[in-house]
Amino acid sequence: MAQFDFFVVNVAAPSLEHDLHAGPAALELIVAGYAFTYAAGMITGGRLGDRYGYRRVFVWGVAAFTVASVLGGIAQSPSQLVAARLLQGLAGAAMVPQVLATISAVYPPGERARAIGWYGATGGLGSIAGQVLGGLLLTADVLGLGWRAVFLINLPVGLVVVPLAWRLLPEVETARRSKLDVPGAAGLAAGVGLLLVPLGLGNSLGWPVWTWACMVASVPVFALTWSWLRALGARGGQPVLDLALLRVHSYLAGVGSIVAFMAYFASFMFTLTLLLQIGLGLTALQAGLVFAPMGAMFTITSLLGARLVRRRGLIVVIAGGVVVVTGLGLLLAGVGQGLPYVLAALMLVGAGNGLVLPQLIGAALVEVEPHQAGIGSGVLSTAQQFAGAGGVAVIGAVFFAVAEGGREIAAMRWSAAVDLVLVIVVIVSVAYNRRRAIRRAWPERSRTAVTP
Structure with missing residues (x-):
């Protein structure tokens, strides 16, 4: 729900401008307002989970997100929709950190990677669904709802998730006596x-x-x-922020890698949408369907990635980064050669993304203590959102600067080049951490070899 609503507004923006008479400033607030309250509330949301229990805060977060979605779906003016989006962001900030926190607190290290792999696959599906399902909802115009359907679709989801979560999620012991x-x-x-x-x-x-x-x-x-x-x-x-987390080197390295990767990922999704709809003249549905193969590859490789990392280590993540770089390189070279070429490049990008992103999350939390899981997840989610917003703003500015005069293909080449550099930064960071991990493990193996 949270990832879906982050991306679906990009598809719905033209309808909001036409039907709700939302001007450029209102559209920016509808998009950026959600990102702001979502990111700003993440750390507090993580701490609330540590204090009141992950299940309880998650359930209340889902309920509030559902109510905010309904308010957005029935909004009669841009200002009402902006207010609903701000509330959505706050609810998402309470809801999302509890997922990673529960995984970190409940699953032992040997099983945690697989659970986080499913978490990453779900997040990737949510991101792609914002483009694909959003386009379908707008094109189908279910019950004549128009753009309102992209918000009201959360109502049946929330009505199902709230009772199931309360019944099925485990109750985790947390430091509930702490003060906020x-x-x-x-x-x-x-x-x-x-x-x-x-x-x-x-x-x-x-x-x-x-x-x-x-x-x-x-x-x-x-x-x-x-x-x-x-x-x-x-x-x-x-x-509210446990500074002891900042002394965990694997956590800091994981956060840094995620910042670089999310700056690339969010900006790439944004600029690619602009290229498809403005540069290539596709409809919202057609543009959304272009993302579907990339999303399918992401889902497949993210589920396989956890198993491969357990067997081969971080070299799998490095290989995934290389696949992303290859896909971006192909897009950079052939974006002007037609849609089939773009689709082939996107499938490579999606396959590499699935090997990288979920494993970066797991690597960041591997040494985090269970009682720090909520705040650790909140900081991680805040870094993701800030990096995504910053990437869209900076690389989006590059795209718009080059795209003046109908030069969207050239603009996509420039933004893809910046994205490629960011992914290389991720590869180098992961390779450095892998080398450190090998060095830490080698003395232990040496001592084991000579111990009777």
């Missing part, structure tokens, strides 16, 4: 907002002075918040 760090949560949300709002709106507004001022102001806000978190932890309190 309101100043820390507010500081982190303010800092993220000062960065995400300008990144989301700056390009369409021509980057006015206030956008740069907000991004500069985020630095002292983050600095003050960091000081508060350290001071609270030093006197025995429980800050």
